[in-house]
Amino acid sequence: MTDEPSNGTALPASLALVPDGSLQEVADAAVAGLRAGHPAADLIVGLSLQAPHTLRPHLERLWDLAPNSPTYSACWPWRGADDNEIDRLAARLHAAPAESDRAWRCLLETRMARGWSIAVAAIGGVVPAGDYADACLNLVGIERRAGGIRRLVTEPTCHIEFPQGFLVPPGRGGGRGAMPDPSWYPGSGVAGAGRFGGEVDARCAVCGGPLHRLLAFDQAPANVPGGLQVVTCLSCLGWSQQVLYFAHHGTSVRPAGPALTRQRPEFPAEALPETPVRIRPSSPRWRRQDWAYSNGEENLHRVGGEPTWIQSAEFPACPACHRTMRFLLQLDSLEIEGGPWWLWGSGGILYSFWCDGCSLSATLWQCT
Ligand SMILES: [Zn+2]
Ligand SMILES: [Zn+2]
Incomplete structure (x- = not known):
């Protein structure tokens, strides 16, 4: 059992049963587990869905660790991003071509108006306009319209x-x-x-x-x-x-x-x-x-x-x-x-x- 997480990391399937008040502890343990080489990537997916705010303190670390890359959930932790993280992503968008697509998709995942504006402004620049860009916008429930962004989803959920x-x-x-x-x-x-x-x-x-x-x-x-x-x-x-x-x-x-x-x-x-x-x-x-x-x-x-x-x-x-x-x-x-x-x-x-x-x-x- 030496390759099992030794830090109390819950199994992904049981994340649903973890009380709200313990989710931050699970997130901290999951990221610590990843750093130690434990298989905690599924837990990061679950936390990105159920409690993205718990990953906020770890986003810089998660950028380097890149769990779940290159799957479709790789950028989901950025659903927990704040304004400071949007600034970092905006800098990465234009810093190195190899990182720009990932930073762009993370900006979309933030689901924050400022993150979306920066991402949409980059279309036709560092991100080519076309079907790929439009499909990525649709995945977060928006489309590009003349003069701005139109939401394709409504609240309440x-x-x-x-x-x-x-x-x-x-x-x-x-x-x-x-x-x-x-x-x-x-x-x-x-x-x-x-x-x-x-x-x-x-x-x-x-x-x-x-x-x-x-x-x-x-x-x-x-x-x-x-x-x-x-x-x-x-x-x-x-x-x-x-x-x-x-x-x-x-x-x-x-x-x-x-x-x-x-x-x-x-x-x-x-x-x-x-x-x-x-x-x-x-x-x-x-x-x-x-x-x-x-x-x-x-x-x-x-x-x-x-x-x-x-x-x-x-x-x-x-x-x-x-x-x-x-x-x-x-x-x-x-x-x-x-x-x-x-x-x-x-x-x-x-x-x-x-x-x-x-x-x-x-x-x-x-x-x-
Ligand atoms: Zn019929
Ligand atoms: Zn109509």
């Missing part, structure tokens, strides 16, 4: 709470075991309420079957239009069509977007079982989640905040006004008690988007 017994409890097949991840218990606050599942009184433009309700907001959080019913066609989405668009007027909904050719679905689907749900404000620990890190254990059914992408960020353009649509909600794969397992392809996530100006929604899913 909430979790969807299904009634006990509706979903098969996570971890039944192993994983973190008998205790479900704390993200399934977002707390007692209520941001909204709605109905999941069932059919709506409108038909799919592709297969002609009834559209399927994903979530009807009877009580909407501040960043969701009142009365909105988020729908899709479970038979056609992701198979016949990558993205389906819908026009909304109050609680009514109909297909929208480009004219679609009628097609018989390859995998005809029934509506998902109906259930009431609550929309709970997310606790700070679960405002940002990562699909791979969640390992099938966390509650990834979310409304508002930042999407949990499985692939690259994919914000569709509104088919009416062509502006990028904002993220509205996501539904993880669903293992419903008594069936069905609804997997969005294979262990995928469904994402829904909204154009405020046109009252249009879009749905698409990603999987591995």
Whole structure:
């Protein structure tokens, strides 16, 4: 056991169970462990997600240690950056070409207006303008517009709470075991309420079957239009069509977007079982989640905040006004008690988007 951390470093999977008051101690131990050559890189990912502020005192050290480099989480510790760290990153951005891309991505990760301004001003200079730069901006939930930065995500960040017994409890097949991840218990606050599942009184433009309700907001959080019913066609989405668009007027909904050719679905689907749900404000620990890190254990059914992408960020353009649509909600794969397992392809996530100006929604899913 000589290569095990000897400094009390928790295993990454149990970080979720560490109380808030002990997270700084875990962060200090994780960085000390890294310096001593212990395998604590996963813990840095977990802390970057759940408590980035605990890494703030260690950012200079983490720059040198570069844990998780060259993976997509390498720059996540800079989510905990402060103004002084932004100054350091700004200097690094222009100091050495070999460091400029990393400093630029760290500036984006700060999610601070000043960090973003410096990063966006560097596009076309030390960072080439183009698809790469735009994709990196989208990953932190923004896009470049003439005259500034436009946010593609809105607050509050909430979790969807299904009634006990509706979903098969996570971890039944192993994983973190008998205790479900704390993200399934977002707390007692209520941001909204709605109905999941069932059919709506409108038909799919592709297969002609009834559209399927994903979530009807009877009580909407501040960043969701009142009365909105988020729908899709479970038979056609992701198979016949990558993205389906819908026009909304109050609680009514109909297909929208480009004219679609009628097609018989390859995998005809029934509506998902109906259930009431609550929309709970997310606790700070679960405002940002990562699909791979969640390992099938966390509650990834979310409304508002930042999407949990499985692939690259994919914000569709509104088919009416062509502006990028904002993220509205996501539904993880669903293992419903008594069936069905609804997997969005294979262990995928469904994402829904909204154009405020046109009252249009879009749905698409990603999987591995
Ligand atoms: Zn259809
Ligand atoms: Zn629009």
